[in-house]
Amino acid sequence: MIGVFALQGNVREHLQMLAQVGEQAVPVRRPSELDAVDALVLPGGESTTMYKLARSFELFEPLQKRIADGMPVFGTCAGMIMLADRITGGIEGQETLGGLDVTVQRNAFGRQVDSFEADLEFAAFDAPYHAVFIRAPWVERVGPDVEVLSTVRSGPAMGRIVAVRHDRLLATSFHPEMTGDARLHGYFADLVRDL
Numbered sequence: 001m002i003g004v005f006a007l008q009g010n011v012r013e014h015l016q017m018l019a020q021v022g023e024q025a026v027p028v029r030r031p032s033e034l035d036a037v038d039a040l041v042l043p044g045g046e047s048t049t050m051y052k053l054a055r056s057f058e059l060f061e062p063l064q065k066r067i068a069d070g071m072p073v074f075g076t077c078a079g080m081i082m083l084a085d086r087i088t089g090g091i092e093g094q095e096t097l098g099g100l101d102v103t104v105q106r107n108a109f110g111r112q113v114d115s116f117e118a119d120l121e122f123a124a125f126d127a128p129y130h131a132v133f134i135r136a137p138w139v140e141r142v143g144p145d146v147e148v149l150s151t152v153r154s155g156p157a158m159g160r161i162v163a164v165r166h167d168r169l170l171a172t173s174f175h176p177e178m179t180g181d182a183r184l185h186g187y188f189a190d191l192v193r194d195l
């Protein structure tokens, strides 16, 4: 069963997308609920709030441990920041769960383009994927075992890395739950089923 971290973000939308790809998904707010799932979606929101909430709900360390033990996680936007081993542009003392061997730059696309949309190419998909970015991070550097799944194709951010996979960890800069295109949730569900 796949869980959706439910202390912040578009929880319902992620649950609906997972249902669309045939997964019965459940919200995760407490350690016992985390114990009951095999994989997790970390939604977008605000990573500074997210790590504080995870700490106060006593989910931070259990999450770190599950990730270190190989639980598959799909992090989107703030969720990508939470998975990153290293971040830049974080607030003083901002912690991440880590596991994903990348450096992520918070709010990377700049204030003028707080949000924008772009069509992305994924080798795994036949047709472009329409992506919605909201105060999004990008991946600045990737470790040797990280696969770059997609980059921005045009405009000032051309070439920037916005989707990566590192073994069982999948992360996107954008919000895949907002456009009704369930292919990335399907990709994640396949990754979980294939274990």
Ligand SMILES: NC(=O)CC[C@H](N)C(=O)O
Residues within 6 Å of the ligand: 043, 044, 045, 046, 047, 048, 076, 077, 078, 079, 081, 106, 107, 134, 135, 136, 137
């Ligand atoms: N849409 C989002 O998740 C934005 C992420 C947010 N800017 C952060 O740094 O946490």
